[in-house]
Amino acid sequence: MNPVLNPVLDLLTIRGTVTGAEQLSSRTRRLRIESPQLAGLAVEPGQQVRVLVGGLTLRTYSIWHYDPSGAVELCVLDHAADGPGARWGRSVAPGAQVRLRRPEGGFTLRPEAAHHVFVGDETASVAFGAMLAALPADAVVSGCIETATAADRLPLTYGDRLEWVLRGETSPADAVRRLAPAPGGIAYVAGEARDVQAVRRVLVQEAGWDRRAVLTKPFWTPGKKGME
Numbered sequence: 001m002n003p004v005l006n007p008v009l010d011l012l013t014i015r016g017t018v019t020g021a022e023q024l025s026s027r028t029r030r031l032r033i034e035s036p037q038l039a040g041l042a043v044e045p046g047q048q049v050r051v052l053v054g055g056l057t058l059r060t061y062s063i064w065h066y067d068p069s070g071a072v073e074l075c076v077l078d079h080a081a082d083g084p085g086a087r088w089g090r091s092v093a094p095g096a097q098v099r100l101r102r103p104e105g106g107f108t109l110r111p112e113a114a115h116h117v118f119v120g121d122e123t124a125s126v127a128f129g130a131m132l133a134a135l136p137a138d139a140v141v142s143g144c145i146e147t148a149t150a151a152d153r154l155p156l157t158y159g160d161r162l163e164w165v166l167r168g169e170t171s172p173a174d175a176v177r178r179l180a181p182a183p184g185g186i187a188y189v190a191g192e193a194r195d196v197q198a199v200r201r202v203l204v205q206e207a208g209w210d211r212r213a214v215l216t217k218p219f220w221t222p223g224k225k226g227m228e
Contacts, residue, residue: 015035015097016100017098018097021093021094028122028154029078033074035070036070039068045130047105048061048104049061061076063126063130066130078090109131110186115181118162119172120172122147143179147165171195187209187215188215190218191219200214
């Protein structure tokens with residue numbers, strides 16, 4: 001996609017260049033986008049960017065890695081749909097010019113927590129990856145990540161401390177019941193909206209977690225446009 005010459009876009013977005021693309025899992029491509037305007041930003045693990053993927057269509061992608069010299073790495077999941085985001089994610093290649101907004105979002109790592117619980121699915125794995133990579137080696141980590149197949153699993157730091165389940169084997173809420181994480185830490189719960197709500201209820205109502213210690217981010221809802 002070539003940059004659009006528009007004064008409003010110049011104010012709201014950054015011009016970037018795709019400089020790398022590789023397959024990170026069976027359905028996930030890692031894209032590196034570089035721009036001098038991305039240098040030196042205060043980016044927190046777990047944040048996201050919004051990218052123009054066709055005309056004025058925006059799609060939101062979690063940041064896999066931020067390079068303060070002026071680059072972000074995004075992971076684009078192929079949902080087997082045919083919307084503008086899906087088509088862009090499959091076809092964009094090094095050399096492509098893109099427009100994106102600056103990193104944003106409050107679903108971010110709380111490094112001071114005594115322990116960290118991660119619960120989500122493929123759509124949450126990218127944000128979780130950035131958070132886990134920022135934790136120290138002695139961090140106490142647990143949780144559950146659901147994927148459609150084992151080939152959809154991303155290479156996550158401390159991934160061996162997480163329970164990986166296949167969709168249909170068990171629900172995320174039941175997985176959390178089985179894990180029974182003790183209150184006193186921070187839980188990061190993201191993915192399909194109904195699963196996020198169910199996991200939050202288990203942690204707060206059944207396990208006794210302070211609701212302020214359960215951070216939630218519904219990344220998608222079945223049938224909702226813009227989630228392809």
